[in-house]
Amino acid sequence: MQNLQKNNASEKEKPDLKGTFVSVMILGILIVVSWIGAFALFLSR
Amino acid sequence: MIMHLHKYEKIWLIFGIGSLIVFLVVLGYGAFWQGTHPQSHGVTIDPNNIESNEAFKPENLGLTKVSDDKYIVNIAASAFFYDFGKDEEGKTVNHIRIPKGSTVLFQVATKDVVHGFHVAGTNVNMMVEPGYVSSLETVMDKPGTYTVVCNEYCGLGHHLMYATVEVYE
Ligand SMILES: [Cu+2]
Numbered sequence: 631m632q633n634l635q636k637n638n639a640s641e642k643e644k645p646d647l648k649g650t651f652v653s654v655m656i657l658g659i660l661i662v663v664s665w666i667g668a669f670a671l672f673l674s675r
Numbered sequence: 676m677i678m679h680l681h682k683y684e685k686i687w688l689i690f691g692i693g694s695l696i697v698f699l700v701v702l703g704y705g706a707f708w709q710g711t712h713p714q715s716h717g718v719t720i721d722p723n724n725i726e727s728n729e730a731f732k733p734e735n736l737g738l739t740k741v742s743d744d745k746y747i748v749n750i751a752a753s754a755f756f757y758d759f760g761k762d763e764e765g766k767t768v769n770h771i772r773i774p775k776g777s778t779v780l781f782q783v784a785t786k787d788v789v790h791g792f793h794v795a796g797t798n799v800n801m802m803v804e805p806g807y808v809s810s811l812e813t814v815m816d817k818p819g820t821y822t823v824v825c826n827e828y829c830g831l832g833h834h835l836m837y838a839t840v841e842v843y844e
Pocket of ligand 1: 834
C-alpha cells in the first residue's frame with residue numbers, strides 16, 4: 631500500500647490498471663486457448 | 676504518443692497484436708502454401724442439369740478407384756438424398772468402403788437447394804450450393820464407419836439425409 635502511494639505521487643496520478651490488466655489477459659488467454667483447441671482438432675482429423 | 680501508454684497497456688497491445696500476427700501467419704501458410712480454400716472454389720455447374728458435368732453423370736456417381744490408393748467419390752445431393760449411384764445389382768448405394776490410407780476426392784453438387792456434406796468426425800465438411808461444385812481431397816487414415824450428414828437445413832426431410840463411409844484396414 632505504501633509503495634503504491636509513493637508511486638502514485640511520483641508518477642503524477644497514473645490510473646491503477648491492475649484489474650483491467652488481469653481481466654484483459656484472462657479474456658485474451660481464453661480466446662487463444664479456444665482457438666488453439668479448434669485448430670488442434672482440425673489438424674488431428 | 677507511445678510515451679503516454681501505460682505499462683500494462685503496452686503488454687496487452689503486444690499480446691493482442693502478437694496473437695493477430697501468429698493467427699494471420701498460420702492462416703496465410705494454410706491458404707498460400709497448403710492450398711486450403713473454401714470448398715466451392717468457383718467451379719460452376721448448371722443446377723438444373725448437373726448431368727451435363729462428366730462427374731455427375733448417373734454412371735459416374737459414387738466411388739471410383741483412380742489408382743492404387745486414390746479414389747474419387749461423386750455425389751449428387753438433392754432433397755433429401757445423397758445419390759451415390761447404383762451397385763451392380765441396381766440397388767441404391769448408401770454405404771461406401773475405402774481402404775485405410777487412401778487419398779479420396781469428394782465432389783458434390785446439388786440439384787435443388789443448399790445442402791451440407793459432412794463426413795462426421797473428419798474435416799470433410801462442405802456446403803453444397805446450387806450452381807457450384809464443392810470438392811475436397813483428404814487422406815482417410817483412421818479406420819471406422821463415418822456417418823455422412825447434411826448439416827444445412829434443407830427442408831422437412833433434412834434429418835433423413837445421410838449415408839455412411841467405411842474406412843477399413
Ligand atoms: Cu439438409
